[in-house]
Amino acid sequence: MPNSDLLPSLLSKxxxxxxxxxxxxxxxxxxxxxxxxxxxxxxxxGALHTIDENEEFIKLTLGVLMAPD
Structure with a gap:
């Protein structure tokens, strides 16, 4: 697996x-x-609220990174 393929997997984990x-x-x-x-x-x-606010962006970004080219 090329290093470029590792980043989306790492971010997903x-x-x-x-x-x-x-x-x-x-x-x-x-x-x-x-x-x-x-x-x-x-x-x-209150601290967990920050996680909630960022969750959707992270999920969408992972989807883009893991999409086939």
């Missing part, structure tokens, strides 16, 4: 990791909130 981390962090924020730290949970959700 990084994107999958990002989604997994997002889900894990959301679970932790729910756990924190249930234990009375609503402010901390809100801060976590």
């Amino acid at each position: 990084l994107y999958e990791n990002q989604l997994a981390l997002e889900a894990s962090i959301m679970e932790l924020s729910n756990w924190v909130e249930q234990r009375g730290s609503a402010d901390v949970a809100d801060n976590i959700r």
